[in-house]
Amino acid sequence: MSRVYSNAVLITALSESDAGQVVRSSSSQPGLMTRMLEALDVHDGQRVLEIGTGTGYNAALLSHRLGDDQVFSVDVDGDLVDAARSRLAAIGYQPTLVTVDGAGGLPEHAPFDRIIATCSVPAVPWAWVEQTRPGGLILTDVKPAVNAGSLALLRRTDSGAEGRFDRTYAAFMGLRKQGEAYTSVSRPRDRSDAAERATTVAPETLQNLVVWFLAALDIGAGVSCGYTGSDPAQAPTAAWIATADQSWAEIDLEPDGGAYRVREGGPRPLWKTVENAHATWVQRDQPGWERFGLTVTRNSQWVWIDDPDGAHCWRIHT
Structure with missing residues (x-):
């Protein structure tokens, strides 16, 4: 009880x-x-x-x-x-x-x-x-x-x-449809197409839910993320993002000389999307949830910061 x-x-x-x-x-x-x-x-x-x-x-x-x-x-x-x-x-x-x-x-x-x-x-x-x-x-x-x-x-x-x-974050289970099976996107096993580079945007950025929201608005649905490492018995060494179109990104959790190593593959550079979202968040004075709004019409839905008619708008893929 x-x-x-x-x-x-x-x-x-x-x-x-x-x-x-x-x-x-x-x-x-x-x-x-x-x-x-x-x-x-x-x-x-x-x-x-x-x-x-x-x-x-x-x-x-x-x-x-x-x-x-x-x-x-x-x-x-x-x-x-x-x-x-x-x-x-x-x-x-x-x-x-x-x-x-x-x-x-x-x-x-x-x-x-x-x-x-x-x-x-x-x-x-x-x-x-x-x-x-x-x-x-x-x-x-x-x-x-x-x-x-x-x-x-x-x-x-x-x-x-x-x-x-609302100014305070909240989370619920997703709306289910009758007979709908649970599906998720896995980290690709074949990462031979990887392009490697450095970034100054830390992997902890994924834990900033506002930045992740901005990134996801560009990435769209069907995205998963998590942590991985070479030894399951040890602490993870990298964070990853993957989408249904086989795009993926993996970023080391520990920096090397002030930067983090990123590996990306597939048709879209996912970590670049996260970097762009972080830059937008910083440029807009690090807005909290209460500065975000949503407009819904019959044919379109878009998220905005401060002003529904302003320059910073993102369409939701419906």
Whole structure:
């Protein structure tokens, strides 16, 4: 019971895949849920759609605040939905729970005043925008690539939706589709096409989540990263990035004469993209998440710094 009330993420369901066990569902930190509900700014009489039912905890909080007839929640996993429905009924709540691909929202019950997603998406599904009332809010974790992005609070406009990222980083599991298998990009075994050079941008740059976000906006989806070494029993000696098109980069963790050795291969120089992202971040006075915004229209989505009409914009590949 102490774990349930701790401010920690709890893994609640696992699945088997070719890569081994992967997380199918988790219960987010209560502190993060509270932060999101405060940002959602719900009022009496408003209708809320939750994307990602999970355990049903968030739906319970919303039902307590608004009444269960105002709360709708969807999840791709029917077993999770059934279990959440039983838990909610046991404490007297009967919100509308539906097993469906969350990317499509719940059009038969639209429009909604608020949409909250407890999962991450590479881009905001247009269905969510269409199903939000004018002036309504959409709160979701936007991540064009792994670990690259954070919570964005968007307001429905005449042409789509627009808003800013929350100042504090947050992370959720990715939105899953029915029958979707877990896939990841591996570090290429054949690195015979490597070009070697030096860089002054340290490998620790990958741990700067804002810089990684900027890099990932250029790299696009289907990117993985990690650490490697010649001896698995020893500490890693290099960091790596790889993409589905067989582009890859590997950078030594220890400098040599003030610079780091980089090896790159494939059609795109990935570490050069990281270097460019770092340079942009420095040139723009090292912006935090709160200076980033997102604009969503039917045909395009783009991230911007400070001004949606400014020079520093990046299109999200949808």
